[in-house]
Amino acid sequence: IVNFYISPFPDLLPTCNGEITTMSFLQDVVDILLQYVVKSFDRSTKVIDFHYPNELLQEYNWELADQPQTLEEILLNCRTTLKYAIKTGHPRYFNQLSTGLDMVGLAADWLTSAANTNMFTYEIAPVFVLLEYVTLRKMREMVGWPGGCGDGIFSPGGAISNMYAMLIARFKMFPEVKEKGMAAIPRLVAFTSEHSHFSVKKGAAALGIGTDSVILIRCDERGKMIPSDLERRIVEAKQKGFVPFLVSATAGTTVYGAFDPLIAIADICKKYKIWMHVDGAWGGGLLMSRKHKWKLNGIERANSVTWNPHKMMGVPLQCSALLVREEGLMQSCNQMHASYLFQQDKHYDLSYDTGDKALQCGRHVDVFKLWLMWRAKGTTGFEAQIDKCLELAEYLYNKIKNREGYEMVFDGKPQHTNVCFWYIPPSLRGMEDSEERTSRLMKVAPVIKARMMEYGTTMVSYQPLGDKVNFFRMVISNPAATHQDIDFLIDEIERLGQDL
């Protein structure tokens, strides 16, 4: 039998004597990446070199073919991909809750790729499984659960973490649902605020609960859930014969950055014996700050918490944790005892084989980048970085709150880094509130945003909300940003919007 391997690159590993070519190829790629990284932080480069989808499809041949390409062509593919990529680490990229590019986080992600393993068992990911254990315990400590006790998992994003919470809350109340399904249990209802993340409804749809069974609680003008409305709706639901099983409070809403009043909500959950979940995907990071963590007071009374270090803590995507106060529940809820993975006669302590508590089978190693960044910065380093971003948001707020041509969407100092505002072009200033003004104002932010992308100078998000037409939602999670970048953003909005 001939022992052949037809490799398109006979010189790359695993071919024998492939070391030299491999090292040189990977080094070439790294050189391209280092250049990109340095450029990402350079304010003289564009955030984005924008092309419309049909243009981008034509700029380069992206198609997949039968025949291999050369290593030179592969390097060209890399350069071309980066040419059209958004520089998400750029100090003037404010478009999402996840921005920035942490150097230690990047290094950790590169190591994760080289280790290329899976989180299901200690057997194949010994270090990463231990680090997940250490890191989740530390996060639970910061939530305020004594000794960091409890359970948890890193999941592929906040939406999935929130879905886990809903899944576990349902199982806690009606464990028979696992075998018998929703047909065997009463009609459930969940509660969350009208400003909460859409993943709560998405989860309810997926889990067979239905979006109609997610009751949206009213918010005050700052976007915080009104506890009295929550209690009223719980009582109402019970009177109709429904079973309230979950309240999902939000610590840091997506648009306003509002923190629901967790203590009042905890009291209500306790009174009615309802699982209290806190979606702190965005706001959880403030637990690292001695100055700001009071905004999450009451979180220690939650049954579960979503916290995405890939947002406010600047960990590379993805890194989202679900923390659960009661140990063992996730395992009972999700385990299927696959004997080919979770053999019970292994020679080591099986409590480290955590895979069966997940909905996923294979699970990417998301912990290492957070762990390494935490080692590098210490809790105090995260604190400094987060305090800085909040200080920048306050700077922006102070700058525009009384400035001509700006209207704030809600009054008062922002609680998180979200600053929501309308830019009013000169032509609309002084115009009375009317249908015409509203319909013209609605178009301002989209046009400015489109121009920003075409010039490539900066990016910031906008959206309508309820009866409020399109407004800018500025957020800051990139410690690379400075006061000058905030000044730049305001100048740019005015430059691009003055003729509207």
Add this chain to the structure above:
Amino acid sequence: IVNFYISPFPDLLPTCNGEITTMSFLQDVVDILLQYVVKSFDRSTKVIDFHYPNELLQEYNWELADQPQTLEEILLNCRTTLKYAIKTGHPRYFNQLSTGLDMVGLAADWLTSAANTNMFTYEIAPVFVLLEYVTLRKMREMVGWPGGCGDGIFSPGGAISNMYAMLIARFKMFPEVKEKGMAAIPRLVAFTSEHSHFSVKKGAAALGIGTDSVILIRCDERGKMIPSDLERRIVEAKQKGFVPFLVSATAGTTVYGAFDPLIAIADICKKYKIWMHVDGAWGGGLLMSRKHKWKLNGIERANSVTWNPHKMMGVPLQCSALLVREEGLMQSCNQMHASYLFQQDKHYDLSYDTGDKALQCGRHVDVFKLWLMWRAKGTTGFEAQIDKCLELAEYLYNKIKNREGYEMVFDGKPQHTNVCFWYIPPSLRGMEDSEERTSRLMKVAPVIKARMMEYGTTMVSYQPLGDKVNFFRMVISNPAATHQDIDFLIDEIERLGQDL
């Protein structure tokens, strides 16, 4: 206002003039990684330097602290992490369906980390969104859907892909489930084989269908679903008033590597109007091989297909695709119209904002590594690599089928790279089939496996299945493996097991 940023590493980017330190730090990390990569392929190094969990916790201080560490310490953390990691690219690591370390895949994953973006909109991931479009279309072409038409998404693993299929199948039949939940629709049942992956049940538990509503169809002695049993159970379920909504066939079962008879199953699904899903997480890769793709004949009749390039195609973890024949269904099923993400008044073609078809909100870029590997190898390169792994499996089968001390778990040439066998130590050879023999044989594989890990020379999986006690399940998905590595495995099993 002072524009300060208290960084634990004032010399790393984004601090100004941080380029030099950053480049040198990242280069140091890359040097550590390149050394690890080269060692991964070196047969004279161990696959694993095994330590029990409590030992590993004591070998190093893994704890998280308030204070930052130095860059030197960060490099030491990286070295220590890799010291205890499993070399999943090692030619003698056969433990999982995902093995190997592809150099182009690794480079692509490093680029993905540097680009650090999110798949929800074209706005923030223009290239990656286009590449997902191009790659999924190509995969659908290979499945056999005319022109590559249809829909799909990359999801965080096969279990989630399978859950998507169940979710979409349910929605297709009863779209009202999204709002009204399971309470509003009849009792559903799904069918899958007794050898199928546990994620089908896990999905049913999560979606509120319940594991009792997953009916396990009998398999023949090769692990293939028996179509007549499927039809019988469908008829039976309907007679009981249940509504069959999904058949999940498997193309490449986890343990036996069996391919369910897809054509016969498609006929049954058509007859009873049931959604046909094919879980090709493991076997899908064979679609790249002109020699082996016949094993998936009939897959073109499926309504949805799970296919994990991170398994048989050697793409770094994670890379799993769900393909759906009907376009638009995923979007209708999952969309929640979050206006802060999916603004309807953007200036580009919104059909590229694919985020609302996902269950996830944020979604990691999993496509680039597959796309770049495909460019590098071409379809023919993947084909050569897969054919080689199958040839190695056949070599192993031929070597042990008549060898003293081996018993095959099922007869005949393997259809995939799974080779399932018992090693019978000399003390059990010739012993009559008895309770004693069974109970002693049960312990053989776990002991040999534990010894393999302690010596660190190789790793292969074992498990019981039904009434069959612990047997080895050998799988080959790493193109680095050679005939000599197969010979080594057999020698090692005999060396470690002869005294049992």
